[in-house]
Amino acid sequence: MPVLAPLLTVRRLSLAFALPQGGRASVLDGLSLDIAPQEALALVGESGSGKSVFALALLRLLDRHAEITDGEIRIEGEDLLHASDKRMQDLRGKTLAIIFQNPASSLNPIRRIGRQIADVLLAHGERSADAARRRAVQMLARVGIQDAARRANAYPFELSGGMKQRVMIALALAASPRLLIADEATTGLDVTTQAMVMDLIHEQARANNMATLLITHDLALAAERCDRIAVIHAGQLVESAPAARLLTAARHPYTRALLTATPHAGSTLANLRAIPGQAPDTAAADLPACRYYARCDRRTELCKSLPPMQTASSNGAHVVACHHPL
Numbered sequence: 162m163p164v165l166a167p168l169l170t171v172r173r174l175s176l177a178f179a180l181p182q183g184g185r186a187s188v189l190d191g192l193s194l195d196i197a198p199q200e201a202l203a204l205v206g207e208s209g210s211g212k213s214v215f216a217l218a219l220l221r222l223l224d225r226h227a228e229i230t231d232g233e234i235r236i237e238g239e240d241l242l243h244a245s246d247k248r249m250q251d252l253r254g255k256t257l258a259i260i261f262q263n264p265a266s267s268l269n270p271i272r273r274i275g276r277q278i279a280d281v282l283l284a285h286g287e288r289s290a291d292a293a294r295r296r297a298v299q300m301l302a303r304v305g306i307q308d309a310a311r312r313a314n315a316y317p318f319e320l321s322g323g324m325k326q327r328v329m330i331a332l333a334l335a336a337s338p339r340l341l342i343a344d345e346a347t348t349g350l351d352v353t354t355q356a357m358v359m360d361l362i363h364e365q366a367r368a369n370n371m372a373t374l375l376i377t378h379d380l381a382l383a384a385e386r387c388d389r390i391a392v393i394h395a396g397q398l399v400e401s402a403p404a405a406r407l408l409t410a411a412r413h414p415y416t417r418a419l420l421t422a423t424p425h426a427g428s429t430l431a432n433l434r435a436i437p438g439q440a441p442d443t444a445a446a447d448l449p450a451c452r453y454y455a456r457c458d459r460r461t462e463l464c465k466s467l468p469p470m471q472t473a474s475s476n477g478a479h480v481v482a483c484h485h486p487l
């Protein structure tokens with residue numbers, strides 16, 4: 162298979178929030194990551210590790226307390242951190258799109274769903290309102306909404322949770338983005354609806370040659386659905402590998418701890434273990450260079466210096482940031 166140039170390139174991304182009580186929380190620290198065209202990448206880590214902030218940084222949708230202190234984000238070579246607001250508006254939807262966990266808060270409650278999709282099409286180049294309306298109905302049918310022409314006139318409150326999630330996907334796909342970000346898009350849905358939404362994302366990604374970034378705390382879901390998994394701990398990327406390899410040959414102690422805490426077929430309560438300790442307070446003045454330091458059973462003095470990202474497989478697809486990898 163030819164090696165494709167990355168679709169998304171993130172280099173040394175660091176981001177801090179100014180805190181209301183003074184001081185700053187360093188929420189992302191030197192994070193580097195690529196996504197290839199059509200690749201499905203999962204970003205996995207505990208609650209609070211910075212996954213959503215990372216997604217919002219890609220879309221430049223962070224609030225005014227956030228400051229990107231270092232790094233670079235490029236999509237198809239274009240520098241997103243220096244793009245104008247107008248250019249970002251064009252890129253959102255057309256190049257990068259996001260599905261959030263809670264469709265109720267992302268859909269406009271007082272606008273019919275067909276109109277909401279037509280709005281996206283009109284914002285991204287469609288000139289005719291009629292054509293946009295027809296295409297919105299097609300989009301709804303494509304994401305499996307039965308009787309789409311009638312449903313296009315519904316308001317969000319008239320739809321079930323699973324249907325709202327389908328509408329969110331239709332909205333995100335309306336302008337045929339190159340990268341779809343799904344931020345905990347199925348958390349809180351029942352298992353059947355969760356599988357339906359994930360299947361739909363997968364089918365649509367394939368049909369549209371789209372890359373996906375799946376943001377989740379669920380390593381099992383990531384492994385089932387993605388080509389590659391990147392693991393984040395307290396804002397630092399600690400390991401990235403093809404999904405099957407990460408499950409069987411994890412090298413970072415944190416990835417191992419996450420795996421031990423992940424239920425799988427054959428798990429019993431006795432062999433599931435919570436991840437020891439707590440992620441450090443990212444507002445602390447004395448954050449260790451490796452933020453897993455205090456939780457790690459392999460730490461030495463060396464770990465007070467930043468571990469370089471090193472290759473852990475002959476083809477370079479598996480990388481780990483640890484002085485003492487497994």
Ligand SMILES: Nc1ncnc2c1ncn2[C@@H]1O[C@H](COP(=O)(O)OP(=O)(O)OP(=O)(O)O)[C@@H](O)[C@H]1O
Nearest residue numbers: 178188207208209210211212213214215224226378
């Ligand atoms: N607007 C903000 N101001 C200050 N801190 C923030 C803000 N938004 C997020 N944070 C902090 O950034 C850190 C990362 O949050 P983020 O939501 O990215 O975590 P996450 O990994 O997505 O967690 P979850 O899985 O629970 O959604 C958290 O400590 C959070 O409190």
